[in-house]
Structure formats: C-alpha cells, structure tokens
Amino acid sequence: MNYQTTVSVDEKSKETKRKKDDKVNNHKPTSAFIGASWSALLIGMASFCIGLWNADMLLNEKGYYFTILLFGLFSVISVQKAVRDRMEDIPVTDIYYSISWFTTVISIVLLVIGLWNADLLLSEKGFYGMSFLLSLFSAIAVQKNTRDVQVINRASDDED
Numbered sequence: 001m002n003y004q005t006t007v008s009v010d011e012k013s014k015e016t017k018r019k020k021d022d023k024v025n026n027h028k029p030t031s032a033f034i035g036a037s038w039s040a041l042l043i044g045m046a047s048f049c050i051g052l053w054n055a056d057m058l059l060n061e062k063g064y065y066f067t068i069l070l071f072g073l074f075s076v077i078s079v080q081k082a083v084r085d086r087m088e089d090i091p092v093t094d095i096y097y098s099i100s101w102f103t104t105v106i107s108i109v110l111l112v113i114g115l116w117n118a119d120l121l122l123s124e125k126g127f128y129g130m131s132f133l134l135s136l137f138s139a140i141a142v143q144k145n146t147r148d149v150q151v152i153n154r155a156s157d158d159e160d
Contacts, residue, residue, distance in 0.1 A: 028152050029145045037141035044135035045069065051127055057118075064114060069132060072107035076136045079104050080143045108136075 029037075048069055052062045078100040085092045111132055115125045 027148060029148050033141075034145045034149075037138055037145055040134060040138035041142050044131050044138055045073075048128065048131040048135060051124070051131065055120075055124075057120075061118070065111070065128065068107055068111050068114065069135065071103070072111070072132065072136050073139045075100065075103040075107050076140050077143045080140045081147075084144070084147055104136075108132075 049066070052065055055062065078096075082092045082097045082100045086097070111129065115128055118125065120128075
C-alpha cells in the first residue's frame, strides 16, 4: 500500500498554488512604495506650482512652465505605458512608441531652454529643474505601481 502517492499529489498541488501565489505577490508593490511614489509626485508637482505661484515672472511665463510640467507628466506616463505594453506583448505601434519618447525628451529640452533663458537666480533654476524631474520620475513610478496592482488583481480574479 502506497499512501504517499495520495498525500503527495494533494501536497504537490497545494505547493504549486503556494508558489504561484508567492510569485504574484513578489511583484506586487508594497504599500510603502505606492505611498512614497504618490507622495513624491504630489510634492514635486506642488513644489513646482507653488514656486510658479510665488515667482516674480509674467503670467505667460508661468503658463509656459506649467504647460511644460503637464506635457512632461503626460509624456512619461505614455512612455511607461508603451514600454510595459510591449513587455506584455500588447501591440503598440512604432509611431506611438516613438512619439512617446520624443515628447518626453522634448518636454525636458523645453524646460532646459526656458530655464537657460529665464531671468532667474541659479538656485531658482535648480529648484524648478529638480522639482520637474522629481515629478516626472514619480509619475513613472505611480503608473508602474498602478499597472502592477491592476495585473495582480486581474490574476487573482482569474484564480477565483
């Protein structure tokens, strides 16, 4: 009599399910990382906007820098989405992928040109540059976290 066979099949299926759950959970971003990403995004955007609000520049200049911030945020989210879609074998046209990268680079170049020609203190230029880059990087992290959680939730729903 081989009792081991019955038990081992049961144990093997439980172990396989446990490994699969561990694999899915290993890719799930922690609450701390999600919170840090959102905090960095809000701090970066708020700092940039408060700096603009308090700046001694014409309204059209403030509008230019604010538009560059929004343009940059949208661009990096598009890049992250296009890269992630390609990783997951979701079709992304080459033109969309290229435009996403192009607009990201252009947003940074436009900010650099604007700050280079601005009549601001060097410390102010550095402040705008750093808060802009913080916002862009954290927008990528927020988008990645959102996508990771969505994929994991979808995988959990499929198992049930």
